[in-house]
Amino acid sequence: MSKTILHMALFVISLFLLSGCVSNNLNPSGEKRGTSNPWSQQTSDEEGENIDISDLDGNITESELGMVEMSDNNIVKRIPFPVAEYRGYSGVGKGTIKGSIYVKNSYGEKILGKGTRLYLNPATSYSNQWYQESYIGGAKMEKADSRLFNYLRFTASDSNGAYAFYGVPSGSYYLIGTVQCGTECGYDTPKSVRIATKVSVSGNNVVEQDLGRFVD
Numbered sequence: 640m641s642k643t644i645l646h647m648a649l650f651v652i653s654l655f656l657l658s659g660c661v662s663n664n665l666n667p668s669g670e671k672r673g674t675s676n677p678w679s680q681q682t683s684d685e686e687g688e689n690i691d692i693s694d695l696d697g698n699i700t701e702s703e704l705g706m707v708e709m710s711d712n713n714i715v716k717r718i719p720f721p722v723a724e725y726r727g728y729s730g731v732g733k734g735t736i737k738g739s740i741y742v743k744n745s746y747g748e749k750i751l752g753k754g755t756r757l758y759l760n761p762a763t764s765y766s767n768q769w770y771q772e773s774y775i776g777g778a779k780m781e782k783a784d785s786r787l788f789n790y791l792r793f794t795a796s797d798s799n800g801a802y803a804f805y806g807v808p809s810g811s812y813y814l815i816g817t818v819q820c821g822t823e824c825g826y827d828t829p830k831s832v833r834i835a836t837k838v839s840v841s842g843n844n845v846v847e848q849d850l851g852r853f854v855d
């Protein structure tokens with residue numbers, strides 16, 4: 640009887656020990672399921688940051704860092720600012736210059752310059768150089784003399800491409816503006832098309848002058 644009780648006791652103890660050995664439920668890597676390894680997670684995050692930083696570094700160019708500079712030989716030097724030529728363009732006049740701004744595509748269709756800025760630049764030897772060298776010739780020029788901005792007049796076109804300058808002093812000006820044009824002009828991406836023409840006004844006259852051109 641006592642031997643039977645002893646055998647039963649040993650059997651129960653054996654079952655208890657066996658159940659305790661498998662209660663941890665280990666996965667093949669030796670880590671408990673449902674838990675994470677904080678060191679493994681930190682390493683993963685740091686590797687991701689390194690990849691991101693490497694990608695950013697790879698996108699930085701020498702030109703963005705200011706390491707590549709344009710040669711002075713490629714920039715047209717401006718003539719000295721002719722103060723005397725600009726004296727007649729100061730103050731407020733009585734003239735009006737108005738019209739519309741647009742470009743024409745290869746089909747002759749007008750693409751209006753909606754909500755774009757236009758300005759009048761007095762026609763002097765200084766602006767004549769810009770017109771010939773930059774606008775016509777496509778050359779890059781030195782930064783303009785800051786005094787020039789005292790004589791420029793600005794306006795903006797409306798949703799129909801119409802514009803107007805009021806109170807313009809008598810004289811000749813370069814009328815300048817840009818039109819944004821994309822696929823309708825045959826471009827893959829939108830481009831700013833610069834337009835310039837010469838216009839004159841006298842006294843209180845109203846001059847109607849459209850600003851337009853065909854796209855290249």
